[in-house]
Amino acid sequence: MDDLENPNEPVVQRLRQIIHWAVRVLSVLMTMVILWGVADVVWVLYTKLTSPPLFMLTNSDILATFGAFMAVLIAIEIFVNIVIYLREDVIHVKIVLATALMAIARKVIILDFDKISPEYIWATAGVTLATSIGYVLVVFSEKKVNSSTHNAQ
Numbered sequence: 001m002d003d004l005e006n007p008n009e010p011v012v013q014r015l016r017q018i019i020h021w022a023v024r025v026l027s028v029l030m031t032m033v034i035l036w037g038v039a040d041v042v043w044v045l046y047t048k049l050t051s052p053p054l055f056m057l058t059n060s061d062i063l064a065t066f067g068a069f070m071a072v073l074i075a076i077e078i079f080v081n082i083v084i085y086l087r088e089d090v091i092h093v094k095i096v097l098a099t100a101l102m103a104i105a106r107k108v109i110i111l112d113f114d115k116i117s118p119e120y121i122w123a124t125a126g127v128t129l130a131t132s133i134g135y136v137l138v139v140f141s142e143k144k145v146n147s148s149t150h151n152a153q
Contacts, residue, residue: 016089023086030079037072044068063110070106077102094142097135104128 048061057065077099084092104127111124 020086020089023082027079027082027086030075030082034072034075034079037068037075041065041068041072067106067110070102070109074099074103074106094135094138097131097138100131101128101135104131 045065048057048065049055077095081091081095081099084090084095104124108124108128111121113121
């Protein structure tokens, strides 16, 4: 057996520790991004609501605000992915696909249909459909695995 295939190999253990610390740094950075994102949402809302006409938002202001909110929620989902990876040392496809769906939803919400081509809309629809199908397949496979292990007990 190759030394790097052996999980008890000191080099492999050291490399895993380095990666674990790198993921911790990423989690701290993602927390900072989330806080900056929240501050940005607050600042944008404040500036939009305090500029004439007071306490009025246009449709584009509302869509931009929705986009900013969704960006923060996506950052939170990425943070959750990082935390789960730290705990279990595994990437959960279901959570990654859910994050991707949220990112696609954000893109769809803020689309300006007057400024984009039909090809872009079709491509976005294709990515949305493919990601949704992937998510459904993962959910069904998890349910199948859980029901088969439950029935085996």
